[in-house]
Amino acid sequence: MMEFELSQNHKQVLELVKWLAKEKLRPLGLECDKKEEPIPPDHPFFKEIKQMGIEIGVMGSDDVKSESRLKSFIGESKEPPMIATLSILAAEILAWGDQGVFMSFPGPGLASPPIRLMATPEQKKIFFDTFKGDEPKWGAFGLTEPGAGSDVARIRTSAKKDGKYYILNGEKMYITNGARAEWVVVFATVDPKLGRAGHRAFLVRKGTPGFKVSRIEKKMGLHASETAGLLFEDCAVHEDFLLGGEDYYKSKEGFKGAMETLNMTRPAVGAMAIGIARAAYEHTRDYFAENYMLNAVSPFAVKIKAELERMKRKLDIARLICVRAAWLMDMKKPNAREASQAKAYAPPIALDVITRCLELLGEEGTLEYHHIVNKAYRDIKVFDIFEGTGQVQRIVISKRLFASKGKPVEWGEN
Template identity: 40%
Template sequence: MNLENPKKFKALVNQAQQVANEVFRPISRKYDLAEHDYPKELDMLAAIMDGMNDGDINGGAGAARLSKKKSGDDNGVRNGANMSTVLGLTELCWGDTGLALSLPRQGLGNAAIAAVANDEQLKRFQNSWAAMAITEPGAGSDSANIRTTAQKDGDHYILNGEKIFVTCGERADAVVVWATLDKSLGKAAIKSFVVEKGTPGMDVTRLEHKLGIKASDTAAITFTDCRVPAENLLGNPEVDVKKGFGGVMETFDNTRPVVASMAVGLARAALERTKELLKEAVAQDYTTPINNVSHVEAELYRMEANWESARLLTLKAAWMADNGQPNSLEASVSKAKAGRTCNAITMKCVELCSSLGYSEKELLEKWARDSKILDIFEGTQQIQQLIIARRLLNKSSAELK
């Protein structure tokens, strides 16, 4: 098979590749060594990146709604904002994943807004840079265990709790906070709220020191009697026990293919650079059976095959979203495959390149460090496999834990 990217996105992909090559790569090591320094070079790119979503008013990385196209619609297939976001971020993360996560108005919180906000909220927050706050000290990948509370008080909600590992939590204009309206009702009562920067009661308590993606700030935020306007609750304020997470979980159907695309871009960078460094010793001609080539050459072929499968699964999940097809299973499949593949490829590339791979003379060691988070955030490898099993076996979260 020879599956090509939609031709209408050629200019977008070329533009993103140019940014990755001419802006991200030259400053990649600088901000890896200067953790928590804001990459000022990115400010000039903000306006350019606003157009990465094909004119969609939602904006932001992964900020594309599930298309409302119905089965039987004879308007043909669609390649829209989900596909453009995935293709664009693949190229940007070929340059630098931490810098891609630091782009103004491209926060993961924008995906939450796009997934569940009503039309008025979409318009009101369309120019905001939104981070997403889900993880808590006692609730990591198990989002149903969230303990941050939101209590109705007239025209406001009062938020109390703590969030950790909030990507761009200090820099963003707003934070999309997941909180429960009633702990006794379980996950059905969890809603998301847009809390704008400077709101009294919201405090950034620390910035984390991390293994990788150091250009991106990762914050811990506390909410102490933080009053948020009721109109900042995204989507429907009613609690529907039968629906469960409902629209809130649609966020992950958007963001998991996005994280998968980041992994695809980073893995491609490592694979391409490794082949360049080894080209004098390893000549790949693709004509000799894999059992009759050197160990290193065979490893390169296996990595290429795994990378291609991750790429195609990611494109499938994005395409389904653009065409109104429920993609919860495919979103988790793409994220699980791409995250694990990226981590395996970058580590193997460091190994194959020996001292060059392990030193700071090359970006390979940085890419290996950056890759690990792509297998963790937006749901760990283990959580993705659990979700996939539930979908395939038609089991609920209560039936299969």
């Protein structure tokens, strides 16, 4: 049974996250949105949060020691530490502050899950040791291509074996922190005809000959975050940097690694969408509370309160779906269906809530005073697209409606 009551230590962690989101992320995010530029890598903010010990995706080369350190931070308990659930709640709060700034945090980032799932102990040490020290550094996850986004099986970046090296050729796009990353986890195929069985994942370091940044994208929203295109032209990667080594790929482990990475990140994406929408909702709620007599018995007041209640109800439901997916991960249970449910449900709900906020505010909603609402409207749309489109999530969910041999899954079963 899911437990909804947070421990006192968890509450203290989230209070720190709330302070960071309000005092640091939101002002910087609004500033970057006005400039329509990402935060530069040498911005003092990154050193500040590095000194606070805050990075994205840092667990370390030794997961047991790293998890032990995290447990000591949130407090010892006989109960499971609920690290995934705590991370989901923290992700929502940080996105409430500013999602673009949150995505720009230094650390391994989205490269961390595939490293932890697939890499050898030696590879983990090389990768995670990069992030030790006082200087902020970044990692990146290179999966999306011009012809392969949600459909991971269609990746066409090639990896041809040549002696002790793999020669990579291809292009990756929409890579978060791609231009500033020290390491990029790159998915490629040794033979497109093999489909999923041909997938391989490589650890490619910045400055490797044949690896370059093709462009920094200009985006509609999330301006604080850097999004890059990456190009590989006869890029030689030593076989020691094939994640997991050759034996790991005797089955369809490359594709499985990509999918398991997404199962870990999709609930977080849903939670981030909720955070963005909650920022717009709370601004709208407070604006009407301060400027209109909502306690009055009038058709206008009744309508506004009914709309605000509907928004909050939808956000609460979406949050529960995301938390359940994270809870299953904490319980070390399969969560592919629930992860896709979180990703499929939360972003459209968030978009609906933000749209309704703008509609309630009317023309005034486009003005500088309501910057946080119209910014949220531009930030949110991509959440229904990246980490797998809503259509793909519904395919994943539908496949899991039936157990083996076509038997329907009973209510409450995974």
